[in-house]
Amino acid sequence: MESKIQNPPAKIPVAHFALLAALLVAGGIAFFSSHIDPYHLDVLTNIGINVILAVSLNLVNGHTGQFSLGHAGFMSVGAYLSAAVTLHFAPKILGGDDGTVFQTGALFLTALLAGGLAAALAGLLVGLPSLRLKGDYLAIVTLGFGQIIVVVFQNIEALGGALGLNGIPNYTSVFWVLAFAAVTVFTVGCLVRSTYGRGFLAVRDDEVSAAAIGLDTTRYKIVAFVIGAFFAGIAGGLYAHFRLTITPGGFDFSKSIEIVVMVILGGMGNTLGVILAAVLLTLLPEVLRPVAEYRMIIYSFLLIVLMLVRPQGLFNFKSGKGKI
Amino acid sequence: MLTVTNLSVSYGAINAVDGVSFAVPAGAIVTLIGGNGAGKTTTLRALSGLLRARGGSVTFDSADITRLPPHEIVACGLGHVPEGRMIFANLTVDENLAMGAYLQRDRQRIAESRDYVFGIFPRLAERLRQSAGTLSGGEQQMLAIGRALMGRPKFLMLDEPSLGLAPRLVGTIFDQIQEINRSHGLTILLVEQNARLALEVSSHAHVLETGRIVISGPSTELRTDPRLKTAYLG
Numbered sequence: 001m002e003s004k005i006q007n008p009p010a011k012i013p014v015a016h017f018a019l020l021a022a023l024l025v026a027g028g029i030a031f032f033s034s035h036i037d038p039y040h041l042d043v044l045t046n047i048g049i050n051v052i053l054a055v056s057l058n059l060v061n062g063h064t065g066q067f068s069l070g071h072a073g074f075m076s077v078g079a080y081l082s083a084a085v086t087l088h089f090a091p092k093i094l095g096g097d098d099g100t101v102f103q104t105g106a107l108f109l110t111a112l113l114a115g116g117l118a119a120a121l122a123g124l125l126v127g128l129p130s131l132r133l134k135g136d137y138l139a140i141v142t143l144g145f146g147q148i149i150v151v152v153f154q155n156i157e158a159l160g161g162a163l164g165l166n167g168i169p170n171y172t173s174v175f176w177v178l179a180f181a182a183v184t185v186f187t188v189g190c191l192v193r194s195t196y197g198r199g200f201l202a203v204r205d206d207e208v209s210a211a212a213i214g215l216d217t218t219r220y221k222i223v224a225f226v227i228g229a230f231f232a233g234i235a236g237g238l239y240a241h242f243r244l245t246i247t248p249g250g251f252d253f254s255k256s257i258e259i260v261v262m263v264i265l266g267g268m269g270n271t272l273g274v275i276l277a278a279v280l281l282t283l284l285p286e287v288l289r290p291v292a293e294y295r296m297i298i299y300s301f302l303l304i305v306l307m308l309v310r311p312q313g314l315f316n317f318k319s320g321k322g323k324i
Numbered sequence: 325m326l327t328v329t330n331l332s333v334s335y336g337a338i339n340a341v342d343g344v345s346f347a348v349p350a351g352a353i354v355t356l357i358g359g360n361g362a363g364k365t366t367t368l369r370a371l372s373g374l375l376r377a378r379g380g381s382v383t384f385d386s387a388d389i390t391r392l393p394p395h396e397i398v399a400c401g402l403g404h405v406p407e408g409r410m411i412f413a414n415l416t417v418d419e420n421l422a423m424g425a426y427l428q429r430d431r432q433r434i435a436e437s438r439d440y441v442f443g444i445f446p447r448l449a450e451r452l453r454q455s456a457g458t459l460s461g462g463e464q465q466m467l468a469i470g471r472a473l474m475g476r477p478k479f480l481m482l483d484e485p486s487l488g489l490a491p492r493l494v495g496t497i498f499d500q501i502q503e504i505n506r507s508h509g510l511t512i513l514l515v516e517q518n519a520r521l522a523l524e525v526s527s528h529a530h531v532l533e534t535g536r537i538v539i540s541g542p543s544t545e546l547r548t549d550p551r552l553k554t555a556y557l558g
Contacts, residue, residue, distance in 0.1 A: 195422070198415065202423050205412035209468075211374055212406050213475055214398030214427040269414075 022182035030175030041174055045242055047282045048177030049235050052184045054262035054278040055271060056231030059188050061260065062269035063197075064224040065204025066131070070142030071232050071259045073149040074119040076251035078233025079240040080159055082115030083168045086241065090169055108171040112180075112237040119233025120226045122149075127225040132218050146256050153248035164247030165240070172242035180238060184231045189271055191227070200224055204269070265306060267313020276315045325350040325511050326371070326402075326479060330380035333363075333370045340366040342535040343380065348479070348513050353505050355514040355522040355543070357556060358532035364515040365407050367532070368481050371513075372404040373397040384479070399427050403477030407484045407515075409464045411471065413457030417448055420456050420467055424474030433476070440508075441470040444500055462493035466500075473504070480504070481513045486521065494518070498525055519556035523547045531556070 033041055057071045086107060094103060122145075130141035154162045191197040199220045202210040211217050240246045258281070266277030284302065288295040306314055326348040333341040341363040348354045356364045369375040371382055373394035381390045389397050398404075412420050421441060425434045442449040445466040451459060456467055465485055472480060482501065486494040502525050504510050516522035523529055523543040531539040531552065539551060546552055 198419055198423055199426070201415055201419075202412050205414050206410045208374060208406050209410040209412065209471075210423075211394040212372055212398070212404040212410075213424050213471060214395045215423075216393070216395045 016186075019182055019186040022185075023179055026175050026178030026182060029178065030173055033174055043282065043286055044174055045172065045177050045238075047279050048174070048181045049238050049242070050259075050262065050278040050282045051181045051275050052177075052231055052235040052238070053259045054266065054274045055181075055184050055188050056228045056235070057259050058263045058266070058269065058271065058274045059191070059200070060224050060228040061263050062267075062274065063188075063192050063204060064200040064221060065268075066221055066225065067136065067139040068142045068225065068228070069139050069253075069256050069260065070126070070144075070146035070149075071228070072251040072253070072255035073142070073146040074123055074229040074232035075236035075239065075255070076149055076153060076246075076248065077122045077229075078112075078115030078119040078236030079246050079251070080115075080153060080165065080236075081118040081233070082111040082237030083165050083240040083246060084159065085111035085114050086169055086171065087165065087167070104169070104171055108176070108241065111171075111241075112176075112234050115237035115240075116230045116233040119236065120230035122233075123226045123229025124222065127222045127229075131221040131225060143253070143256075146251075146253055150248045150252055153251075160247075162248060164245060164250075166245050168240050168244045168246070170241065170244055172238050177238050177242075180234055184234070185271065185275065187227070187231075192271075201269075261303065265303075265314050267315055270313060270315065273313050273315030277313075280314075325385060326513070327383040328367075328371070328380070329383070331367065331370060331377055331382065332379040333366050333375055334378045339378075339535055341370065344532070344535070344537055345380075346530050346537065346540065348511060350511050351505075351509050352528065353502070353512045353514060353526045354528045354530070355516055355526040356530050356532055357516055357519045357522050359517070359556075361534070362532040363535040364532055365483055366535075368404065368483050368513070368515055371397075371481060372402060374404075395427070398475060398477075401476070401478035403472040403475050403480045405468045405472045405480070405482045405485065408487060409461075409468045411456045411459075411464050411467050413455070415456055416453055417456055417459070417467055418452045420471050421448070421474050424471035425476075427475060434474070437474045437476060441473050444473070444504060445470050461489050462497065465489060465493075465497055469497075469500075469504075477510070479511045479513070481515070483515045484517060485514075486516060486518050494521065501525065519552065 053071060053075065057068065060066050060068045089107060093107060126141065126145045130138050153159055159165060192200055199210065199215050202215060203217050203220050207217050262277045262281050263274055265281065266274030285295060285299055288298055291298065329345050331341055331344045332339060344367060356367060358364050366375060370377045373392055377390055381388060384400055384402060387400065389400060412423060415423065421438060425437055428434050447463055448466055448470055451463065456464065459467060469482070485497050485501065489497065498521060501512065505512050514522055514526060523546055526543045529541065529543045529546050530537045539546065539549065
C-alpha cells in the first residue's frame with residue numbers, strides 16, 4: 001500500500017520562479033517605459049492595481065468562501081493613510097527638492113506598507129465581530145463598512161473632507177504596480193497551496209466539517225480577511241500615488257462591486273482566471289471608448305451575457321465550482 | 325471514557341436535547357437511536373463543541389470539555405464524522421485526508437495514519453488524486469470516516485453513516501466500523517436511524533425521543549424489547 005502514497009510534488013519553487021520572472025518583466029517594462037505611450041502605461045498601471053485588488057479579494061471570496069462587499073473600503077484606508085504619510089513626510093525628508101530615486105523609493109515603500117497595515121487593522125476590526133457569524137452576515141457588515149468609511153473620510157477635515165487629498169506626489173510607476181501585483185499573486189498562491197492554506201479551502205467547502213476535524217474556522221476567516229485587506233490597502237496606496245488626487249467618493253460601493261465582478265467573472269477561487277478577468281475588465285472600458293456614451297451600457301450588457309453563458313466564471317475551465 | 329450528564333441544548337426557545345445523560349465506556353460501541361428530530365445529531369454536535377450546551381456537562385477522559393471550542397475538543401482525541409458526509413468536495417481525496425491530520429505535527433505518524441486508513445478503506449488509495457465531490461456516496465462516507473481517523477482520535481462519533489447509501493454498501497461500512505473498533509480499540513458513539521443495524525453492532529443503546537432518553541440498555545436486550553419492536557424495528 002505504501003508504494004502508492006506519496007506527497008504531492010512541492011509547487012513552491014515554480015511559484016518562486018514565476019515571481020522572479022514577473023519582477024524581471026516589471027523591471028524591464030519600467031526600464032523601457034520612456035519609449036512606451038503614456039496612455040498605455042496608464043492602462044497597464046490600472047490593470048496592475050486591479051489585479052492586486054481582485055486577487056486579494058479572491059482569497060476572501062473565492063478561496064475561503066466568505067462574501068465581502070467592502071474591498072473598496074479597505075482600499076480607501078490604504079490610499080488615505082499612505083497619501084497622508086507621503087504628504088506629511090516628503091517635505092521634511094526630501095526638503096524642497098525631488099530627492100533621489102532611493103529616497104523617494106524608501107518613502108513610498110514605507111507609505112504603502114503603512115497603508116496596507118492600516119487597512120489590515122481595519123480588516124481585523126471589521127472581521128473580528130462579523131466573521132464569527134456564518135452565512136450572509138459578512139456581506140451586510142462589509143457593505144456597511146464600505147458606506148461608513150466613505151462618510152468618515154468625508155468628515156475628516158485633516159484629510160480634505162469631501163474634496164479629498166490633492167497634490168499627492170507622483171510615485172507610482174509601472175514597476176511598483178507590477179512588482180506588487182506579482183507579490184500579491186505569489187503570496188496568495190503560496191498561501192492557498194500550503195498545508196496551512198488548505199484550511200481556507202476546507203472552510204469554504206464545508207465549515208462544519210472543518211470545525212469537526214479541528215480547524216479554528218473563525219481564525220482562518222479572519223486571517224484571510226486581514227491579508228485580503230492588507231493588499232487592498234497596498235492597492236489603495238498605489239492608486240493614490242497614481243491618480244495624485246483622491247476623494248472619498250472614488251471608493252464607494254460601485255468600486256467594491258467592480259472588484260467582486262472580477263472575482264466572479266474569473267471564477268471564484270481560480271487565481272489565473274481572476275487575473276485574466278481583472279485584465280479584461282480594465283481593458284474593456286478602454287476598448288469601448290470610441291463608442292463614448294454607449295460605453296457603460298455595452299459594458300454592463302457584456303457582463304450580463306457573460307454571466308448567463310459562463311456562470312462558473314469566464315476562465316474556469318474545470319467542471320464544478322472553483323478550484324485553486 | 326465519555327460521560328454526559330444532564331446535557332441540554334436548545335435552538336432559541338426550543339429544547340432539542342433536554343437533560344440527556346449517558347456514558348460510553350472505553351472500547352465499546354454505544355449507539356443512540358431514534359426517529360427524525362429526536363435530538364441525536366444535536367447531541368453529537370454538542371459533544372464535539374459545534375453547538376453550545378445550554379446546561380449539563382460532558383466529561384471526556386476525566387476532563388470537562390463542555391465549554392471548549394471544537395478545535396480543542398478534537399485535540400483531546402474526540403473525532404466527529406458529521407451527518408451527510410460533508411467531505412471537502414473541491415479538494416482531492418488526498419487533500420481531504422491531509423486536512424484530517426490537521427492537528428497532527430509528526431509526519432511519520434501522519435504517514436502511519438494514512439496507511440492505517442488505506443488498510444481499512446483500500447478504495448480510497450485508488451482514488452487519491454480524484455476530486456472528492458466526484459466519489460460515490462459510499463466512497464464519500466469512507467473518506468469522511470478516514471478523514472476523522474487521520475486525526476488519531478481515541479473516540480469516534482459517527483452521525484448516520486448509513487444515510488443515503490445502497491444497502492450493500494451499508495453492510496460494508498458497518499463491517500468496517502466494527503473492524504475499527506475491534507482491531508484498534510477505538511471507542512465509538514454511533515448515531516443511527518437504522519435501529520436494527522445499530523443494535524447489531526453496538527453493545528449498549530439509548531433510545532432518544534423528543535430530546536430525552538426513553539429507553540436504555542444492552543443492545544441484545546433492546547433487540548427483543550417490545551417497545552422498540554413496534555416503534556423502530558417494524
